[in-house]
Amino acid sequence: RYPGLDSRWEGGLANGQFMLMPRNSYEAIGGHESVRDRVLEDIALAQVVKRHGRTFISRMAMDHLTTRMYRSLGGLIAGWSRLIQVGALQGQPLVPPFGVVTLASLCLWIAPPLMLISALAGFGGETLLIWSALICALSFCIHAAFLHFLGGPAYYAVFYPLGSLVVVYIMIRSKVRAGDVEWKGRRYAVSN
Structure with a gap:
């Protein structure tokens, strides 16, 4: 509450x-x-x-x-797309705007691992390597602590960049498909 x-x-x-x-x-x-x-x-x-x-x-x-909320990646994508689409249309005051959340997800969770890979491949120099490694380590620790809190294996946190990509995909998919929601084989027209 x-x-x-x-x-x-x-x-x-x-x-x-x-x-x-x-x-x-x-x-x-x-x-x-x-x-x-x-x-x-x-x-x-x-x-x-x-x-x-x-x-x-x-x-x-x-x-x-x-x-268990979903039994497959497809079910997870469909379920969370439905939640984001309808939630965004309802305009809940505690939910930040779509663009802010998407940009923050890209900057905080996806860009640092990509920069680290780039630095390890020889692009960007030592400063990029150090900062991206530090940010990735911090992100890993945050995800590991959250997984531990939920009772899951902390080492799953190493996959957080993939999970973040899935979240951004779901958000973009939800925005593109706004207006219609498919759920459990039925199609719903959603409006404000």
Whole structure:
């Protein structure tokens, strides 16, 4: 929860992997039937909960359950494209503009490894080699710490440049395909 935000705020934060609420609350808000036409039904359900004056809190529960969002890279790309497309159209106040996020991703996570490779290949000189190596090492440490926090193997952090490329691809794909979302074999027209 974000302190200072009205409990009826439309920009609900939700994670649809697992939502737990008393049955009477679920029935009082109309259950999933109340959001069946929404592409991001988990966020829509959180918004309905808040509109009905009920409390919705997101919590970490890593010690209590495990979930899998997607079973393949294709599923991950489709799912996150849907999230970014619809989220961008809803214009949530806590989400930075598309261009800012894309540029930051390129500068922070993708450019340093490319500069390091370039420096190792003999282009750019010793200064580029040192700075790009330092930035890559720092990025690796940040990703390793995050993976450790999530309970995953820290050595996966060595692949962060590839993950960053996938994120930028998803963001660009979402921007290009704005207006229509394909999800689980169905096509949805999305508008503001």
